[in-house]
Amino acid sequence: MKQVFSIAGYLAIKEIWRNRGRFFLVSMVIALITLLVLFIAALGEGLGNGNREYISKLDAPIMVFQSKSDFLIQASRLGRDRLAAIRRVDGVKDAGMLGVANASLILPGNQEPMKIALLGIEPGHSGEPQVEQGNQLSTSLAQEVIIDRNTALRSKLAVNDNLTIRVTQGTRDEFFTFKIVGISEGLQFALQPSVFVPFFTWDRVRSKSEAEVNLSNPVANVILVKLDNDADINSVRQRIEGQVNNVETATLNQAIQALPGYSAQQSTLNTQGGFTLFIGVLVIGGFFQIQILQKVAQIGVLKAIGTANPIVAAASIFQIMLITMVGVAIGALFAFIFSLTFPPTVPIVFNGTTSLLAVVALLLIGPIGGLASIRYAVRIEPLKALGLS
Amino acid sequence: MTTTATSSYALETKSVIKTYQSDSGTIQAVDDVSLQVTAGEFVALVGPSGSGKTTMLSILAALLQPSSGQILLDGQDLAQISDVDRVTMRREKIGFTFQANNLVPYLSALENVELMLRLNKRLDKTGRLRARELLARLGLADRMHNLPGQMSGGQQQRVAIARALIHNPSLVLADEPTASLDTERAYQVVETFAGLIHEQKRAGIMVTHDLRMVEFVDRVLLMRDGKLVQIYSDKPEILELARGSRSQ
Numbered sequence: 001m002k003q004v005f006s007i008a009g010y011l012a013i014k015e016i017w018r019n020r021g022r023f024f025l026v027s028m029v030i031a032l033i034t035l036l037v038l039f040i041a042a043l044g045e046g047l048g049n050g051n052r053e054y055i056s057k058l059d060a061p062i063m064v065f066q067s068k069s070d071f072l073i074q075a076s077r078l079g080r081d082r083l084a085a086i087r088r089v090d091g092v093k094d095a096g097m098l099g100v101a102n103a104s105l106i107l108p109g110n111q112e113p114m115k116i117a118l119l120g121i122e123p124g125h126s127g128e129p130q131v132e133q134g135n136q137l138s139t140s141l142a143q144e145v146i147i148d149r150n151t152a153l154r155s156k157l158a159v160n161d162n163l164t165i166r167v168t169q170g171t172r173d174e175f176f177t178f179k180i181v182g183i184s185e186g187l188q189f190a191l192q193p194s195v196f197v198p199f200f201t202w203d204r205v206r207s208k209s210e211a212e213v214n215l216s217n218p219v220a221n222v223i224l225v226k227l228d229n230d231a232d233i234n235s236v237r238q239r240i241e242g243q244v245n246n247v248e249t250a251t252l253n254q255a256i257q258a259l260p261g262y263s264a265q266q267s268t269l270n271t272q273g274g275f276t277l278f279i280g281v282l283v284i285g286g287f288f289q290i291q292i293l294q295k296v297a298q299i300g301v302l303k304a305i306g307t308a309n310p311i312v313a314a315a316s317i318f319q320i321m322l323i324t325m326v327g328v329a330i331g332a333l334f335a336f337i338f339s340l341t342f343p344p345t346v347p348i349v350f351n352g353t354t355s356l357l358a359v360v361a362l363l364l365i366g367p368i369g370g371l372a373s374i375r376y377a378v379r380i381e382p383l384k385a386l387g388l389s
Numbered sequence: 390m391t392t393t394a395t396s397s398y399a400l401e402t403k404s405v406i407k408t409y410q411s412d413s414g415t416i417q418a419v420d421d422v423s424l425q426v427t428a429g430e431f432v433a434l435v436g437p438s439g440s441g442k443t444t445m446l447s448i449l450a451a452l453l454q455p456s457s458g459q460i461l462l463d464g465q466d467l468a469q470i471s472d473v474d475r476v477t478m479r480r481e482k483i484g485f486t487f488q489a490n491n492l493v494p495y496l497s498a499l500e501n502v503e504l505m506l507r508l509n510k511r512l513d514k515t516g517r518l519r520a521r522e523l524l525a526r527l528g529l530a531d532r533m534h535n536l537p538g539q540m541s542g543g544q545q546q547r548v549a550i551a552r553a554l555i556h557n558p559s560l561v562l563a564d565e566p567t568a569s570l571d572t573e574r575a576y577q578v579v580e581t582f583a584g585l586i587h588e589q590k591r592a593g594i595m596v597t598h599d600l601r602m603v604e605f606v607d608r609v610l611l612m613r614d615g616k617l618v619q620i621y622s623d624k625p626e627i628l629e630l631a632r633g634s635r636s637q
């Protein structure tokens with residue numbers, strides 16, 4: 001066995017080295033495919049992350065919606081009476097209201113206003129992000145905000161700075177100014193950087209239609225529920241839906257899948273990635289198949305002088321793996337170098353798990369693509385060396 | 390290793406028959422051939438096109454199974470052993486040169502010769518030294534590190550001869566070793582080949598359609614229509630055969 005590998009390795013390496021130009025070209029093709037696949041994966045990760053970041057990082061495992069809202073956050077309306085009822089349900093540790101709206105952040109100078117997600121949360125309850133810098137919000141009514149890392153990076157605002165937003169209420173543009181008390185980790189919502197406002201303040205400053213302007217009863221979109229014990233999630237969901245009127249519950253994952261466009265976007269990118277891998281299989285398969293056809297006589301000679309089939313097969317596999325690995329390594333290096341040159345606004349995220357998965361898939365395309373050629377090599381008759389049969 | 394039978398010859402065949410089925414009926418490519426070759430004897434296999442020379446050589450090389458008959462190499466019957474054992478026989482007991490595409494193109498002359506030892510797990514210091522010596526003997530001292538593509542046909546043929554001899558096989562087979570060479574080179578190659586076979590006491594068989602090359606062999610076997618029709622073992626007779634074809 002050891003001898004099989006040492007001779008196979010010897011033959012494979014010698015052949016690659018003496019034809020290094022040709023093999024390097026194939027490696028470069030694989031490198032480009034790797035670059036493409038990694039970028040598609042990173043784009044999927046970046047877009048998906050930008051969409052779901054805030055929700056996926058919540059420590060409240062249940063999201064309560066108005067019934068028949070199809071888990072669409074903007075389509076759901078829940079008043080304070082429902083919050084009180086949910087808090088009374090057995091197994092619920094805490095519940096907090098979440099309101100979502102859009103606003104424009106006014107930047108100094110002549111810069112374009114920045115579109116942000118204006119999120120109303122209750123200080124001290126589920127939904128308020130942990131600050132990494134500065135303080136948490138103090139009361140539900142204060143003119144204070146927490147901004148996420150993305151907002152801070154893009155606006156260059158810091159803790160204790162003032163922040164002004166513009167919203168439309170009825171037919172008028174209104175401006176509101178807040179003090180930034182804290183900065184959280186990145187918590188984008190719907191691909192926008194986030195600004196967190198105390199809930200009652202949020203209800204006052206959010207954009208409203210003419211009809212809503214004079215309404216005094218604050219309404220949230222959804223309610224975020226923390227549990228005494230996360231393992232009870234199913235029974236608590238049933239109890240909430242049983243005891244509270246007119247609500248439905250979702251896990252965070254269900255809520256994420258229901259984000260507008262989220263699933264469609266992810267499946268589009270996954271399909272693209274899959275197709276790119278498939279093209280990789282065809283390219284590698286094609287190359288090694290053509291190569292083996294050119295090598296029939298030579299492999300026939302090897303077999304005629306007593307080279308056993310396992311050695312011939314192992315040499316082919318070894319070669320394919322080496323070429324693939326070199327290609328993937330070069331491609332990954334390119335991807336890494338390119339990723340350093342992208343501004344933070346480009347939604348590209350090299351997530352460890354996703355990239356690793358892509359790399360494993362890429363390493364597999366070599367052997368899969370080369371399978372036919374290996375089979376072919378094993379079946380070559382040694383008589384070919386004599387120019388017979 | 391299944392069958393062993395005693396034979397005083399390095400190679401002995403008994404009533405070897407190879408038939409092919411084709412649309413036009415059954416072809417007797419090799420028809421009842423019995424022959425013996427002793428160690429240190431160099432034999433030429435000649436005959437017109439289609440007479441069964443390559444087929445016979447393939448059977449002797451353990452590359453092709455005969456339809457019936459025995460091929461005893463060092464007492465073992467090649468017709469009876471398993472596929473795996475046949476690979477082992479080719480690696481250990483048989484040396485080859487082919488008509489063309491003899492060498493592994495990505496290995497240098499020396500590496501091609503050493504490969505035979507490598508396959509037999511015998512590539513040690515003495516082995517490496519012997520490979521160099523043998524190549525030097527064949528006039529390739531300054532070509533050891535050339536790739537086959539950087540050598541002439543005659544040089545490649547000589548590397549193949551070194552590869553066929555380096556692992557001390559019992560039987561050395563050459564299929565048309567001079568086919569791609571000019572006359573002068575062809576004489577040189579066959580003469581060196583014959584010298585080494587005699588010196589190292591191998592049983593050597595060369596298929597050739599060039600009768601001038603039989604000048605260096607000890608015996609000539611003439612095939613026609615798959616049958617062994619004549620054997621020339623008398624040296625003057627052989628030289629006559631060679632000279633006769635030279636004057637043509």
Ligand SMILES: Nc1ncnc2c1ncn2[C@@H]1O[C@H](COP(=O)(O)OP(=O)(O)OP(=O)(O)O)[C@@H](O)[C@H]1O
Nearest residue numbers: 389409411416418437438439440441442443444445
């Ligand atoms: N695989 C095969 N299938 C059918 N017939 C075959 C096959 N191989 C050889 N033959 C036939 O067997 C006979 C002997 O062929 P072989 O190649 O041994 O002749 P040869 O003496 O080497 O001829 P040449 O001098 O032209 O090389 C021929 O009639 C040939 O057509």
Ligand SMILES: [Mg+2]
Nearest residue numbers: 439442443444
């Ligand atoms: Mg022939």
